Amino acid sequence: MRITALRVTPIAIGDPPLRAASGLHAPFALRTIVEVDTDAGVTGLGETYGGEGPRRELEAAAPRLVGRDVWALTSLRSELERDGGRPEGWAWEGRGLGGAGLFAAIEVACLDAIGKATGKRVCDLLGGAVRERVPFAAYLFFKHAGDDAWGEVMTPEAVIAEARTMVDRFGFRSVKLKGGVIEPALEVDAILGLRDAFGPDVPLRLDPNAAWSDATAEEVARRLDGALQYLEDPVPGIDRMAAIAKVAPMPLATNMCVTAFAHLPEAIAKHAVAVVLSDHHMWGGLRATVELGRLCGVFGLGVSMHSNSHLGISLAAMVHVAAAVPELTYACDTHYPWQTDEVIAGGKLRIEDGSVAIPAGPGLGVALDRDALARLNEQYRKAGLVVRDDGAEMRKIDPTWTRHVGDW
Amino acid sequence: MRITALRVTPIAIGDPPLRAASGLHAPFALRTIVEVDTDAGVTGLGETYGGEGPRRELEAAAPRLVGRDVWALTSLRSELERDGGRPEGWAWEGRGLGGAGLFAAIEVACLDAIGKATGKRVCDLLGGAVRERVPFAAYLFFKHAGDDAWGEVMTPEAVIAEARTMVDRFGFRSVKLKGGVIEPALEVDAILGLRDAFGPDVPLRLDPNAAWSDATAEEVARRLDGALQYLEDPVPGIDRMAAIAKVAPMPLATNMCVTAFAHLPEAIAKHAVAVVLSDHHMWGGLRATVELGRLCGVFGLGVSMHSNSHLGISLAAMVHVAAAVPELTYACDTHYPWQTDEVIAGGKLRIEDGSVAIPAGPGLGVALDRDALARLNEQYRKAGLVVRDDGAEMRKIDPTWTRHVGDW
Numbered sequence: 001m002r003i004t005a006l007r008v009t010p011i012a013i014g015d016p017p018l019r020a021a022s023g024l025h026a027p028f029a030l031r032t033i034v035e036v037d038t039d040a041g042v043t044g045l046g047e048t049y050g051g052e053g054p055r056r057e058l059e060a061a062a063p064r065l066v067g068r069d070v071w072a073l074t075s076l077r078s079e080l081e082r083d084g085g086r087p088e089g090w091a092w093e094g095r096g097l098g099g100a101g102l103f104a105a106i107e108v109a110c111l112d113a114i115g116k117a118t119g120k121r122v123c124d125l126l127g128g129a130v131r132e133r134v135p136f137a138a139y140l141f142f143k144h145a146g147d148d149a150w151g152e153v154m155t156p157e158a159v160i161a162e163a164r165t166m167v168d169r170f171g172f173r174s175v176k177l178k179g180g181v182i183e184p185a186l187e188v189d190a191i192l193g194l195r196d197a198f199g200p201d202v203p204l205r206l207d208p209n210a211a212w213s214d215a216t217a218e219e220v221a222r223r224l225d226g227a228l229q230y231l232e233d234p235v236p237g238i239d240r241m242a243a244i245a246k247v248a249p250m251p252l253a254t255n256m257c258v259t260a261f262a263h264l265p266e267a268i269a270k271h272a273v274a275v276v277l278s279d280h281h282m283w284g285g286l287r288a289t290v291e292l293g294r295l296c297g298v299f300g301l302g303v304s305m306h307s308n309s310h311l312g313i314s315l316a317a318m319v320h321v322a323a324a325v326p327e328l329t330y331a332c333d334t335h336y337p338w339q340t341d342e343v344i345a346g347g348k349l350r351i352e353d354g355s356v357a358i359p360a361g362p363g364l365g366v367a368l369d370r371d372a373l374a375r376l377n378e379q380y381r382k383a384g385l386v387v388r389d390d391g392a393e394m395r396k397i398d399p400t401w402t403r404h405v406g407d408w
Numbered sequence: 409m410r411i412t413a414l415r416v417t418p419i420a421i422g423d424p425p426l427r428a429a430s431g432l433h434a435p436f437a438l439r440t441i442v443e444v445d446t447d448a449g450v451t452g453l454g455e456t457y458g459g460e461g462p463r464r465e466l467e468a469a470a471p472r473l474v475g476r477d478v479w480a481l482t483s484l485r486s487e488l489e490r491d492g493g494r495p496e497g498w499a500w501e502g503r504g505l506g507g508a509g510l511f512a513a514i515e516v517a518c519l520d521a522i523g524k525a526t527g528k529r530v531c532d533l534l535g536g537a538v539r540e541r542v543p544f545a546a547y548l549f550f551k552h553a554g555d556d557a558w559g560e561v562m563t564p565e566a567v568i569a570e571a572r573t574m575v576d577r578f579g580f581r582s583v584k585l586k587g588g589v590i591e592p593a594l595e596v597d598a599i600l601g602l603r604d605a606f607g608p609d610v611p612l613r614l615d616p617n618a619a620w621s622d623a624t625a626e627e628v629a630r631r632l633d634g635a636l637q638y639l640e641d642p643v644p645g646i647d648r649m650a651a652i653a654k655v656a657p658m659p660l661a662t663n664m665c666v667t668a669f670a671h672l673p674e675a676i677a678k679h680a681v682a683v684v685l686s687d688h689h690m691w692g693g694l695r696a697t698v699e700l701g702r703l704c705g706v707f708g709l710g711v712s713m714h715s716n717s718h719l720g721i722s723l724a725a726m727v728h729v730a731a732a733v734p735e736l737t738y739a740c741d742t743h744y745p746w747q748t749d750e751v752i753a754g755g756k757l758r759i760e761d762g763s764v765a766i767p768a769g770p771g772l773g774v775a776l777d778r779d780a781l782a783r784l785n786e787q788y789r790k791a792g793l794v795v796r797d798d799g800a801e802m803r804k805i806d807p808t809w810t811r812h813v814g815d816w
Contacts, residue, residue: 071528072536078734118526120479127695128480261706269677287535287698294699295706298669326486 001042001070001117006062006106007035010055011376012383013341015309017144019154021180021209021404023390024144024397028383029309033343033373034058036109038070044113045364047313047343048105048281052386053096057084061102070110077103077284100260100284107285108317108364115363122317122364126290126324133355134322135331137205138163138172139307141338142181144397148340154182156190160197166337172354173202174229174331180208184216184408188223195227203229203331210236210256211404214243221248229330230275230304233257236406242272251275255306259283261292268299275302275330281314286321293325305332312336312344316364319349319356343376345369409478409525414470414514415443418463419784420791421749423717425552427562429588429617429812431798432552432805436791437717441751441781442466444517446478452521453776455721455751456513456689460794461504465492469510478518485511485692508668508692515693516725516772523771530725530772534698534732541763542730543739545613546571546580547715549746550589552805556748562590564598568605574745580762581610582637582739588616592624592816596631603635611637611739618644618664619812622651629656637738638683638710641665644814650680659683663714667691669700676707683710683738689722694729701733713740720744720752724772727757727764751784753777 012028019025030050037043048054061080068076084099097105111122123129140163145152153162163175175194179187191206198204210233212220217234221244224231230253234244238257245252251274258267258276260283267273276296280289296303305322315336322328331354342348345367349356359365394401420436427433438458445451456462469488476484492507505513519530531537548571553560561570571583583602587595599614606612618641620628625642629652632639638661642652646665653660659682666675666684668691675681684704688697704711713730723744730736739762750756753775757764767773802809 069532069536071532074535074732074734075538077535078538124477124479127482127485128477130483130486261702265676265707268673288702290695291699291702294669294696295703298703299673324482326482 001038001040001113003036003065003068003070004039005037006058006065007037008055008058008062009033009373009377010050010052010380011343011373012050012380012385013309013311013339013376016148016150016338017146018141018178018338019143019181020141020178020390021211023392023394023401023403025309025390026385026388026393028379028385029339030380030385030388031311032058032105033313033368034105034109035368036065036070036106036113038113038117040117042113042116044070044109044111044116045313045366045368046105046109046112047311047317048101049097049308051388054101057097057102058105061106065106070113073107073110073287076106081284100288101282104281104283104285104288107287108280111286112363119362121358121362122286122320123323123358126286126321129323129358130326131323133357134319135173135355136334136351137174137176137331138166138170139333139335139337140166140175140177142178156186156193159190160193163194163197167198170337170351170354174205174354175202176205176207176333178209179206180211180404180408184208184212184220188220191224191227205230205232205253207232209233210406211408213407214240216408217244218247221250225249232277238263238267238270238272240406242270245272245274251302253277253304255279264295268301273301275304277304277306277333278328279306280317280321286317289321290325293327297327302330303328304330307333307335309335309339311339312342312349312366313364315349315356316359316366319358320364323358341372341376343369343372409446409448409521411444411473411476411478412447413445414466414473415445416463416466416470417441417781417785418458418460418788419751419781420458420788420793421717421719421747421784424556424558424746425554426549426586426746427551427589428549428586428798429619431800431802431809431811433717433798434793434796434801436787436793437747438788438793438796439719440466440513441721441776442513442517443776444473444478444514444521446521446525448525450521450524452478452517452519452524453721453772453774454513454517454520455719455725456509457505457716459796462509465505465510466513469514473514478521481515481518481695484514489692508696509690512689512691512693512696515695516688519694520771527770529766529770530694530728531731531766534694534729537731537766538734539731541765542727543581543763544742544759545582545584545739546574546578547741547743547745548574548583548585550586564594564601567598568601571602571605575606578745578759578762582613582762583610584613584615584741586617587614588619588812588816592616592620592628596628599632599635613638613640613661615640617641618814619816621815622648624816625652626655629658633657640685646671646675646678646680648814650678653680653682659710661685661712663687672703676709681709683712685712685714685741686736687714688725688729694725697729698733701735705735710738711736712738715741715743717743717747719747720750720757720774721772723757723764724767724774727766728772731766749784751777751780
């Protein structure tokens, strides 16, 4: 089964004004839809980071894909990782996919095509499911009032109300708060409020995206002793994370100081983190995520999953791989409840009881809604956004705003 | 595609009187042939360590396989590794397969069945081949005179003659000597003689199976500076290997102090080894070997491949997985030239130019010769061997013989 074409469609999807240490989400999040056509008559789907950088990288890779065996993925990975540069991830900040991210987008589409051709689910191609439903966490954000039903959420009390709605609507059994936005002491209050509201059986996480100073991180860790399942990226860098890990009573997690295989040896040697957030989009695909799971298991690290604003093709891929990784025992992150646009036929995948069932049917188990794809592509062209820049968006509201990096 | 039966056939295959630190090979080596029948009408093949231990473990596992999805391998792995105990490998010394070895034997047969059902090669199921031929090393042994054409090989000069025949016949471009048999100084002479005979472009390895004292290991390492691609297991245990690694001018390799994923963190932290010899039979199968490759690559460890006396089903599996692991850049070990019996249809796979082509056709690309299987099973029953015991075999010749473990 040979690849006959790689088709790349940039899209813009509606996104609420969510806040993070990086600033403010723009009205549109950018994604790229990838289609791999084959001479067997099946087409595989993929979804990855958006904007002009990923579009250009994918389009540049297209000629070298044509004629290749869709099953021969490892040789393609070696080639793209060799030529694609930069294994550090961070595609969403406009630095492009890099070799690992480029391969990931193509691998997902190839595995979808293989699944469709063989009648097998993508999770089966990865060794089979160890769970038929994948738990996700409610992903709470501070946010501005916007063109949505959530209203402004800028206080601990509003966070708890947002959590209640999320949990009532989707049945989430774990809760994560994106922090690094308001005074650290108030974010602690929000977590303690969530603990009071949901009790000790709902694991809580706090992720300030490395905004804090060491002193703040230590103080927050001390105050939240017993209240957090894990504290994610309180400070930047492996060395500073390692120092906090020594004194924090809870495990530290990361999707910032360890975002590629190359970062693991130092992080492990320095005991910097206890939980690694996988992300197939930037770690090099679905098989790479299975391999990451094994590696983390060997070294006694936990595995969770990172998310960015995404649609159903990404969610399907996340569910298939999470189902196939035995070491992935933490509920995964997802922004999915925040998105109203969708590109898959039949509308959004359902989150019920806080989890998503592996989509039925061969491959990823999802199909493109071509009308929606055309509409979202048109939206991309009209939006005029070519790169995610939360800081620029924030400064439209507050021109004096600057990002905290390890100093709050 | 569901498993309908697991069939287990113990066999004994003719084996020359090869010597190693463990003693002397018996006239027969023991293997087990595994067949996984499916409701799709295809049967998958596997081969693993032999004797009554593996036979009993495999037969005990059979009932829990029937009715399972042949694609759902990771959940089976978790189950067998949980229940099978002992992840340390060493099945050939009569301690049984353990969970990882048990799963490996079954996984290979399941992947062969999947390949046959989908028309794909096993290497493609693992992500695709990064090489179409897999290089192997000439595996030189000291040996007694026996019922074979090789004669007695107990001197450096005889080793060089044996190497010349091996290289002439199979085109090997790397050469490994199994040491730990004669005086260490004479084994050094053998390596220096091989270097003189074949020149610096033929990588050489020496493997005394942890027989030596630290002083001997250091002296050998010093004398063989510049002559060895790697020195394998000069002394036992991670701590002693780490001490030798500090002073040895060449990389150290192992298939003794690191034989399971659980051994890697300590070995890596202590810088005990530079090259890990994979072995899908004991590391938990073909996907586990791919994962081992990734892990070794991440930590800057080289990957080679270990062997025991084996037939063509094992060789085919070794070739498929070695073809799919980009990090496996050292020529693999194989005892295959020493075996005259065969269980696959069409006779032995060909080693040409020192390498083996990925067998053509779906799955492993090999089929059972049922007459040969019946004959080798009959040979097993007549031989009366139920466990490999090189020491007992050695003491039939020299009742005072004892094994050197780290003290020669």
